[in-house]
Amino acid sequence: MKLIAKKENEYDVDVAALFKKNNINHTMLEPKYIANDRAFELWWYSLNDKNHILTKHLYTPHYLFYILIEEHEVFGPLDFDYFMKNGEFANGGSGLGAGDFNGYR
Numbered sequence: 001m002k003l004i005a006k007k008e009n010e011y012d013v014d015v016a017a018l019f020k021k022n023n024i025n026h027t028m029l030e031p032k033y034i035a036n037d038r039a040f041e042l043w044w045y046s047l048n049d050k051n052h053i054l055t056k057h058l059y060t061p062h063y064l065f066y067i068l069i070e071e072h073e074v075f076g077p078l079d080f081d082y083f084m085k086n087g088e089f090a091n092g093g094s095g096l097g098a099g100d101f102n103g104y105r
Contacts, residue, residue, distance in 0.1 A: 001073055002089065005065075006065050008063055009064065013062055029053075038084070041058060050069070053075050
């Protein structure tokens with residue numbers, strides 16, 4: 001896994017509308033995930049036949065983290081926790097908490 005972009009917006013971004021407008025296959029994984037004492041939406045999307053995660057900070061400023069999931073990796077919500085605490089992902093991503101979406105932690 002690797003962070004491919006981090007953007008800051010003063011206005012709230014409607015992620016679903018953005019994906020729909022650009023005809024990008026997507027799914028909301030978690031509507032309110034808490035990482036490092038901050039609330040985020042977690043989204044999966046596919047672009048150019050590669051899997052990605054987009055996390056959106058729910059409060060101003062709205063930070064967007066674009067994450068590439070590389071081949072043979074599994075993303076779990078605790079991987080994002082690790083990133084928020086350490087500024088990098090664990091080696092190769094470990095799928096930490098991969099079964100813990102939608103409020104099941």
